[in-house]
Amino acid sequence: MPANILQLAIAGDRNALNHLLEKHRDLAFSVALKYINNTADAEDIIQNAFIKVFLNIGKFRHEAAFSTWLYKIIYFEAIRFMSKQQRIRTIEEEVKDQAPVEENANVFPNERGLALKNAMICLSANEYLVMNLFYLLEKEITEIREITGQSAANIKVLLHRGRKKVADYISNNEVIRKDL
Known part of the structure; x- marks a missing residue:
């Protein structure tokens, strides 16, 4: 991302800010959807x-990448939403949560990516977030630590578990193996 777009956004240029947010929208939605498992709530x-x-872009201090700052905000918004929604779930909600979640196809544009997306339904929300940040956004462990507030050791454990779950899922599902 050109530095001048970020500078323009910080200076109050709404078009530049819209460009920045639109660039990260698909993956941000995917992450929120994995935590919440409801399209309207994720939106x-x-x-x-x-x-x-939008309200705080002027306070952005360049201590981390803009995307790191953004994903940290999304992560905490998802956590805040989940804490507000703590209640006893009905059986119908539990069953619905077991069904595959539809995600924006732009996040995984090719067939191999779609097979991987299908395999990633087996991940917990935290594993999903860490795997996306590490592999899709190519964030360093230190940046992921800033976003999630988890220790580097815990992030490495989540990555390890996530890779293992995806590999197990792929090896147990003939359809996905054909796609890869």
């Missing part, structure tokens, strides 16, 4: 996070 989380970015 609300993204909207709330983007509003916070």
Whole structure:
């Protein structure tokens, strides 16, 4: 991302800020959806996070990448939403959560990516977030630590478990193996 777009956004240029947010929207939605498992609620989380970015972009201090700052806001918005929603779930909700989650196809544009996306349904929300940040966004462990607040050791454990779960899922599903 050109530094001048970020500088323009910080200076108050709404078009530059919209460009930055749109660039990260698909993956941000995917991450929120994995935590919440409801499209409308995930959209609300993204909207709330983007509003916070809009209101606070002038406070961005360049201590981390813009994407790190953004994903940290999304992560905490998802956590905040989940804590507000703590209640006893019905059997129908539990069953619905076991079904594969539809995600934006732009996150995984090719067939191999779609097979991987299908394999990633077996991951917990934290594993999913860490795997996306590490492999899709190519974030360093230190950046992931800043976003999630988890220790480097815990992030490495989540990556290890996530890779193992995806590999096990792929090896147990003939359809996906054909795609890869």
